[in-house]
Amino acid sequence: MSDASPYDALLLLSFGGPEGPDDVMPFLENVTRGRGIPRERLEAVAEHYLHFGGKSPINDQNKELLAALRRELDARGLGGLPLLWGNRNWEPYVTDVLREAHEGGARRVLTVFTSAYSSYSSCRQYREDLGRTLQTLAEEGRRLDVDKVRHYFNHPAFTDVNAAAVADALGQLPEQARAGARVVFVTHSVPDAMNDVSGPPAAGGGAYVRQHLDVAGEVARRASERAGRTLEWDLAYCSRSGPPTQQWLEPDVNDHLRALHADGVPGVVVAPIGFVSDHMEVKFDLDTEAAETAEEIGLPFARAATVGAHAEFVAGLVDLVEERAAQARGEAPARPATGALGPSHTVCPVDCCRNLRADLPAATGEDYRSPAVAGA
Known part of the structure; x- marks a missing residue:
């Protein structure tokens, strides 16, 4: 029987994207804040979005993936597991989503990134955003623990x-x-x-x-x-x-x-x-x-098509959810992987994919310490 305990919510964490022309420059400014990217470069990238009417396709694709994940979770008897969607750079922002989840009773959340590989931009930056979110929520008196599934590039x-x-x-x-x-x-x-x-x-x-x-x-x-x-x-x-x-x-x-x-x-x-x-x-x-x-x-x-919301890929993601939940319960589940590299680590080692610009707390790593809850 499928079991997602000890997690009481599943979060799909993605990059985010504009929903219309007026969103494009504010979105790009969010993405590049603090990186010193010239305005001319932002304007050039903005034209990519405006070429498609100013709307990124990523949001609708995430909605499709969420619907497919919901169906797979329900089919495995995990219909009671709340499924959340948060973004790093645009609405719905991950801080708002996890705040609402906490208000709904969530205390331990498992995360799936819409990025399969290791690097600063494809993993650690997501972890840093989660770290900032958890710090913000702690300052509000809200305690949450967040884990993630392993990298799935070779699943x-x-x-x-x-x-x-x-x-x-x-x-x-x-x-x-x-x-x-x-x-x-x-x-x-x-x-x-x-x-x-x-x-x-x-x-x-x-x-x-x-x-x-x-x-x-x-x-x-x-x-x-x-x-x-x-x-x-x-x-x-x-x-x-x-x-x-x-x-x-x-x-x-x-x-x-x-x-x-x-x-x-x-x-x-x-x-x-x-x-x-x-x-x-x-x-x-x-x-x-x-x-x-x-x-x-x-x-x-x-x-060639991307994996998108293909049923086999979605089933693989839910396999990873069950695998991580079993590990959190102290079990030793099978961890299938293709190729020569073997399954990726579950918890990121110290300084994994480290930030070259600043030393920021990155959640779900060995060197991360949960922020103290205000008033605790």
Whole structure:
């Protein structure tokens, strides 16, 4: 029988996104506050959102994922577990959501991030926002404990759904382009320095790239079995936003498409394995810019789907919820993982994916101390 105890609520924690044109600049200012990003860069990124009417697709996608999670929880007899949704950078803000949850009786909450990998921007920054939230609530006299599920980049559900998506996209290419088509796995670029400190310090850093390479190899292997031939693949990056003087992970996906075409590759499948859903970096950077680059150079192009709210992926997330709950009860559940890296840590080690700009409390880590409750 399914059991989520000792947790009395489940939180889906995401990035957030604007709901209309008037929200775009305030949202981007929230995202970049304290980072010294020039106004011109914000205005350039704002155009990406305005290209789609000023509304990010991420909010509707999260609502779809929430509905799918609710169905899966109910099907497993967990209908009484409250399911919450909070964002880091836009409404519904996570502080407001957890305050309301506390008022409703929640005292221990389990969190699922809409980000599968290790790095400052894809994990620790979420943990820092949770740390600030818990401090704010403690100052109001509200005590909450928050845990999270482990990184799920190599959970079988994530890799299997991605592999099926790659195989399906391969079938969308013109027949003459399929035999020698290359798979280009894509994720969000980050500064080299951020990758260097990603993951536990004892592992030597570099976890962000290492995890993506491991997943790409596993997804390619599984997609090759479906396709009936060995698929060649590369890892490329999108959405660079730093100054030209700062080193970011490369190659850029557009540059890489041009290089593949110059080498005579007859077609490409672009697979956004770094993303859980079709949010702005997928819709603009891949479906718009990369697709335009491919059309410009005459390179047949198909984009694989993200895992989104696929039933197998959603079931995998609930498996992770049950796994973490069992650990919290002192049990030793099975922890399936694909590839060579094994299952990720449950509690983040000290200085994992550390912040290069400031030393901020980050919840759900070994070095985090719950803030004292006012008046306690």
